[in-house]
Amino acid sequence: MFSYGYVMARTAGSHSDITGPRVAQAALQLFARHGYAAVSMRQIAAEVGVQAGALYNYTPDKQSLLFDLMRGHMDELLAARAALLQPDGPLARLEDFTRFHIRFHLERPDAVFVSYMELRNLTPANFAVIEGLRRRYEDDLEAILRAGVGAGLFDVTDTKIATLAVIAMLTGVTTWYRAEGRLSVAQVETIYWDMVRKAVAA
Amino acid sequence: MFSYGYVMARTAGSHSDITGPRVAQAALQLFARHGYAAVSMRQIAAEVGVQAGALYNYTPDKQSLLFDLMRGHMDELLAARAALLQPDGPLARLEDFTRFHIRFHLERPDAVFVSYMELRNLTPANFAVIEGLRRRYEDDLEAILRAGVGAGLFDVTDTKIATLAVIAMLTGVTTWYRAEGRLSVAQVETIYWDMVRKAVAA
DNA sequence: CCCATAACTGAACATCCGTTCAGATCAAAG
């Protein structure tokens, strides 16, 4: 957590780069399972195999633990999206967005769950940050829809509402999908893309 | 809460039929705003204007307070749906379902929020009950979709997935709709119906 | 006006909470 730019000049007795990620992962899993408010620092510590006081080598407080998880998730989402080169044309772009959204979210169910359910447990300042990142992601989709409407390919009454409707529909996949189930991620992508395509079609 | 069938033979000093609903309403509002685990019995009591101990005249414990709110919400949902006479034909039925779902959910945002977010804070037995009620509601929509597919009016790959996708999309309306906003509920219904109709169209 | 009783108070119970910190422990650098 406290890296010093260059290669960190590690000194004696240090393995915080092992424990640090374990703290974050334990917190994520427990927050997703039981909710932020219902999980105690002692439970997180027990999961890591450490006493509660030791957690404070890795986070200033419990709120930062939640916020860092959510900001990390949103950063990953935006970075992964930005890393892809977008296909040409609104229709191909929309399919790309649909498949990306489903794939990304199905790969990290815990982070998705926490990021959608624990917004109200953020301080107002932290909430504003997460809300801004989420807004940037939504704007990405809305731009696609607007371009499609402009080109006469799509027909939606209100691009902002359509954006939120599509994202709600796609994110809903995380509530029922199980990796052991009968459908592969690719099949699920195709099923949802079929519905999205028709829903906004002209 | 403890009614005796007939007209309750109320005796001296009783006004629990005033305080009782106030407890439920305060709990609902606070649970929706801050989450079940983050709200204390003392906060609920303060909202009602009473000491914490008095709440136990109206609920055996905090868990029952949550469960009764959620069961009440689901019962209302199923009862309201059952009270409507269904139009003829899958298309009209689907429109009816869409408009009903949006209207019903926009009328009780707190109950919707609690019922979707606090499932993990139910005991396993209570969870099973709520899950069963939700399943009955979903089956209602799935029957409509299946009938439409059978009649060649709809084209969906998997009626179960389409059911969950449509419900997720529709319920998402509660996250952004504000009564003071520019759109009436009827307008929102029409916008979503447009998308639902096309999404499942043959 | 009295009185049975519903409704509520206020204090107490054991237990948990997030956070702090002095001191023990540990691993690597010299």
Added chain:
DNA sequence: CTTTGATCTGAACGGATGTTCAGTTATGGG
């Protein structure tokens, strides 16, 4: 092998938690 400092323990802090209950207050029926 010693030193150095990162890491962790274990106890403590004030305060909050859900729940219980003996005792007080308020209300309407007789």
